[in-house]
Amino acid sequence: MFAQSFFPAQHPIKAALVLAISTTVWSANALAETPQVPVVTVGAQAVSAGLELDGSLQAVRQSTLSAQASGRIAELNVKAGDRVKAGQVLAVIDDRATRAGVAQSQAGVAQAEAQLTNAQAQFDRTRDLRAKGFVAQAALDTAQSQLKAAQAGLAAARAGQTQSSLAQGFTRLTAPYDGWVLQTHAEAGALAMPGSPVLTVYAPQPIRAVVYVPASQQAIAQSAQRVEVQLPGSGAWVVPASQMRLPAADPVSQTVEWRLDLSRDDGADQTPGAQVRVRFVDTAAAKPQSDRLVVPSSALLRRGELTAVYVVAPKGSDKPEGFALRAVRTGNSHGDAGMEVLAGLKAGDRVALDPVRAGLAGAVPAAK
Incomplete structure (x- = not known):
């Protein structure tokens, strides 16, 4: 009865108008709750020269x-x-086998020492008898030969004992x-x-950072005015105490190994194998390099070893614009200009500036 009195059958236009107003209000509220994410268009920028690579810590000893x-x-x-x-x-x-060998060699030394003692005594007696004329010279020569044989036997036994001791040490x-x-x-x-x-x-000290520079970028690394290492944990950039570049490139990876020794204070409490960033800074370079795709650092999403961005997905016939996660490979950091992207993006792609909000369900690019 109430519905009939409020929307009488003779006023269908009024009912349609009320329904349209309600639908518009609901659509406006739903749009207000949809995450609106600002985006930026990726393009080539002029950036300064330099090189930044991933490295790792390594114990010198x-x-x-x-x-x-x-x-x-x-x-x-x-x-x-x-x-x-x-x-x-x-x-x-x-x-057990080597201990038996040591015991056997010790017994052999004891036996050789006893034989040497007996031969020495026999030689001394024969010499005295020869001096008194009681024995011939041949008897003295025989005793002397037996003494030398006993001395050689003792030397051989002691060498065997040394060998068995070494085997025991192994x-x-x-x-x-x-x-x-x-x-x-x-x-x-x-x-x-x-x-x-x-x-x-x-040994915890000394410690060094090791980085593998592609052979194609050796000229940039060698012309750098300064080399810096970003320590894990603190994030501080430090200058190594000394540096060395190996004279040959790896034939498989086509990279050259650089060894950057850290000072004792910088290397304290560092763990071998930890990942670091190494940059070759060309402070004298005033000539910018073009054709570099750079995105703001805030647009990058890092999850473990994965680095990705949310790219605006094209609008389909049955769905509005949204975001798609895309893995990228980054290069050098250019400060406020952002991070260089080596692969995964092309000029003209639109990237979300807030990757956390872009990952929410129903997120759409913010209106310009």
């Missing part, structure tokens, strides 16, 4: 300790992350210096063969 004898690993006394002292026994390979892996265990490559009970790695140790 790092050693992989390998087995020198075959046998089962009887003891593994350390694990990754343990601190070690120079000369500390880190692992022991089953040494069953023990000791720390070459004070440092830390970086990695273990085997477990107790595993079979070790000569040359097979057992564990890796490193």
Whole structure:
């Protein structure tokens, strides 16, 4: 009854008008709740010369300790992350055979010493008897020959003892210096063969940054006025205490290794393997380089090793404009100008300036 009195059948135009107004208000509220994300059009910009690459930290003194004898690993006394002292026994390979060899060589030395003592006494007696004329010269010559043979036998026995002691030492892996265990490559009970790695140790100081510069960009790196390393954690850029470039390029990757030694203060508490950024700064370069695609740093979305941006997706016949996630490969940072994009974008692409909001459901580019 109420509906009939409010919308009488004889007034269909009024009912349609009320429905249109309600639909318009709902559409306006829905549009207000839709994430509006500002975008920027990517284009080539003139940027200054320079080069920035990813590198990693590396301990200058790092050693992989390998087995020198075959046998089962009887003891593994350390694990990754343990601190070690120079000369500390880190692992022991089953040494029952080598211990038997040491015992046998010790017995051989004792036997040779006894034979030498007997030969020396026989020689002394024969010499005295020869001096008194009781024996012939031939008897003295024989005693002297037996003495020399006993001396040579003792020398051979002692050499055998040294050899067995060395073989016994090969069953023990000791720390070459004070440092830390970086990695273990085997477990107790595993079979070790000569040359097979057992564990890796490193000294915390000194430490260096290693970067592989493409051969095509060597000219930029060599002409740089200054080289800087961005330390992990703090984000500070520091100048290495010394630098060295290897004289040859890798034939497979076509890169040249640069080793940048950090000072003791800059390298303190740093961990080998950590990723760093290395930049070759050409402070004297006043000539800009063109044809570089640059996007604002705020537009980049970093998730682990993935670097991506949200690109405006074209409007379809049945859907409005939206955003699509696209992986990119970045190059040098150009400060306020943004980050250079080497791959993944082209001039004219529109990129979201707020990648977090662009990833929300229903996000659309903001109206200009």
